[in-house]
Amino acid sequence: xxxxxxxxxxxxxxxxxxxxxxLACTAGFCEDGSWIRIxxxxxxxxxxxxxxxxxxxxxxxxxKNTKDPRPESYRPVNRDxxxxxxxxSTEGNWAARKDIVLGKNExxxxxxxxxxxxxxNQLSLAVFKPTEIKDFVVEAADREWDQKKLAALKARQDQxxxxxDMSEDFKIMPKLPYKFSYRFVDxxxxxxxxxxxxxEIGMLYWNCLKGADEKTxxxxxxxxxxxxxxxxxxxxxxxxxxxxYHGWAKNPFVIIGTFHPPIDNQGRLF
Numbered sequence: 001x002x003x004x005x006x007x008x009x010x011x012x013x014x015x016x017x018x019x020x021x022x023l024a025c026t027a028g029f030c031e032d033g034s035w036i037r038i039x040x041x042x043x044x045x046x047x048x049x050x051x052x053x054x055x056x057x058x059x060x061x062x063x064k065n066t067k068d069p070r071p072e073s074y075r076p077v078n079r080d081x082x083x084x085x086x087x088x089s090t091e092g093n094w095a096a097r098k099d100i101v102l103g104k105n106e107x108x109x110x111x112x113x114x115x116x117x118x119x120x121n122q123l124s125l126a127v128f129k130p131t132e133i134k135d136f137v138v139e140a141a142d143r144e145w146d147q148k149k150l151a152a153l154k155a156r157q158d159q160x161x162x163x164x165d166m167s168e169d170f171k172i173m174p175k176l177p178y179k180f181s182y183r184f185v186d187x188x189x190x191x192x193x194x195x196x197x198x199x200e201i202g203m204l205y206w207n208c209l210k211g212a213d214e215k216t217x218x219x220x221x222x223x224x225x226x227x228x229x230x231x232x233x234x235x236x237x238x239x240x241x242x243x244x245y246h247g248w249a250k251n252p253f254v255i256i257g258t259f260h261p262p263i264d265n266q267g268r269l270f
Contacts, residue, residue: 001063001077005031007088007100008052010238010257011043013202014173016149021045022172024199027072027125027240027256033104035125037073037240039065044173050082054200055097057085070124070246094261101127101259107236109187111251114239118252124241127259130184133230136222137181137193145175176202177214180221182230182237182255194239196255201225225258233260 010027017023022045026038038060043051052058061077076082088096108114108128117123144150153172180201183193201221208220229235238257245252 001061003059004036004062004074005057005059005085006036006038007057008054009101009259010240011054011199012197012256013176013199014044016145016153016172021153025240025256027238029100029104033100035072035105035123036062037065037068037070037125038062038076039068039073041076041079046082047080050080050084052082052084053087055089056087059083059085068243069121070241070243071121072123072125090261093264097259098261102236108239111186111190111192111253112188115251115253118241119247119249121247124246124252125256126239126253128237128239130182130235130237131187131189132185133182133226133235134185134191135183136226136230137179137183138218138222139179139181141175141177141179143175143177145172173202174206176205178205178218180205180225182225184237192251194237194251194253194255196225196258198255198257200257229258229260232263234263235260 006028007030008026008028010025012025014022014024017040021042023040024043026041026043028036028038030036060082062074063077065073065075088100090097105127108126109131111128114123114126114128150172179195181193181195183191185191204224205217205221208217212220236259237255238259239253240256241252242254
């Protein structure tokens with residue numbers, strides 16, 4: 001067990017687990033800039049006093065996750081004992097954030113070499129800079145969660161005080177009815193399509209849906225991720241392998257977050 005300071009940079013959209021209830025993968029950077037994954041954390045079940053924000057430093061006791069072979073994977077010793085520290089602002093053209101995310105990390109541009117490193121278990125998290133974003137892809141998905149997992153969670157909820165982390169009025173996050181992906185080109189000219197599993201894209205969809213139809217909502221999400229992030233910002237992608245496909249799949253990565261500072265016209269390099 002070791003107390004670590006982590007700058008939270010990633011929260012994925014929640015998924016259902018028969019074992020742990022509703023979970024979101026959390027990842028970020030240690031003080032030396034190295035990646036770290038913290039799992040499991042049922043974020044919406046945390047006490048409000050320890051619910052952290054993106055780009056906020058947190059301090060907590062972590063131990064290596066022995067059930068996950070990926071090198072950056074740790075689990076919290078006590079999820080309710082998280083110290084919330086300072087946030088890193090976007091002042092100065094995101095200077096402080098860029099110092100950590102870009103200045104202390106290798107920025108990958110070649111997907112083939114990155115996959116090779118993942119499949120030899122050298123890494124499972126990375127900062128990736130695409131050569132070009134070709135498109136923002138929207139595909140219909142199942143509109144409901146797996147019924148078996150929902151039944152398991154309902155059974156837990158019905159047991160009441162046996163599970164203090166799950167109140168009677170707790171509502172599972174709705175499942176996103178669409179899959180969102182970037183189609184992009186790397187420095188070898190290889191075209192790839194990777195799904196975006198960031199919490200923010202899910203919340204953007206639900207917020208835009210208020211008072212609008214799905215077609216209009218999808219267009220607003222597209223405008224943010226394609227017209228804004230990809231075309232007017234210095235877009236980098238946070239990539240993470242899935243545990244199921246890590247170490248053997250043709251491409252084990254998904255997009256777990258975006259890093260989109262303004263384009264630096266001063267030419268500062270990181």
